[in-house]
Amino acid sequence: MSLGSRSWQPSDDLPNRVGGPPTLAMPDDWTLSTPWERAQRETDTGAPINDAERMVRLSDGESAHRVTWALKGRTLVADCSCKGHRFNEGWCAHVASLWWQWSRGRIVVSHLDTGRDYPEPPAWLRLDDDPDRYDDLSPAELDAYLTCDLGEMGVREYADLSGRAPGTVGNLLRWARESLGGVGR
Structure with a gap:
């Protein structure tokens, strides 16, 4: 984990992405759905764009997807422009791939408020928490x-x-x- 100033700047083509997308929640009837199977089976050849966004390119996919993926407050904000993201309550193959990689220590996720980097999900993480709850804290x-x-x-x-x-x-x-x-x- 590192403490340092963050270099994140919002993308010109995606205004107000951070803070706007909903937080994730595990589905009540979670099963090994198609997005989760793809996330585990395919390789992601994408890379970070900045502290809040990553390009995700799955090995059998046709194109790369820009995904918001960062910690804010006590939660994780995630958003993907693909149709599967909206259809599967936020868990498209691209988002599931990032979760799969992060939970195995393969990617680092930045906390936008504190500047700390997390190589794995922290113990305090709550997917269903309000990302703005801690805005009054330095x-x-x-x-x-x-x-x-x-x-x-x-x-x-x-x-x-x-x-x-x-x-x-x-x-x-x-x-x-x-x-x-x-x-x-």
Whole structure:
């Protein structure tokens, strides 16, 4: 995981994509559907475009698809322009391929609010969470809250990782909890 400034800029041809697409949710009657089978069977030869978007080109597909794929707040925002994305409640083969790759550590997903990169889905991830719920927190407060209160890292360990003093991390957590109405450990 890295902490650094992000280079993401919205695409001119896809205005307001981040924040606009719905978050994902696992279907209630999840089965190994065609998109999931394709995601596991085919190879993706696409690549990242920026911190929020990737080109997905599946090996037996006819064309590449531009997919929004990034963390925001405590959730994952994902959007694809293909018809399968809308038909399968957000889980087209392109989105399923990215999930398959990410859950196996083959791609890195960026958090747009904190600047942290995640090589696998973090413990605090909730697919059905409101991506705007944490907008009142600063990037540092959000990162400390996600990593310490919702994640599996202690305050001292996070202080070492982030280069902050443990007291500073404690203050960030207190401010985050107050902003969220006392939510926390």
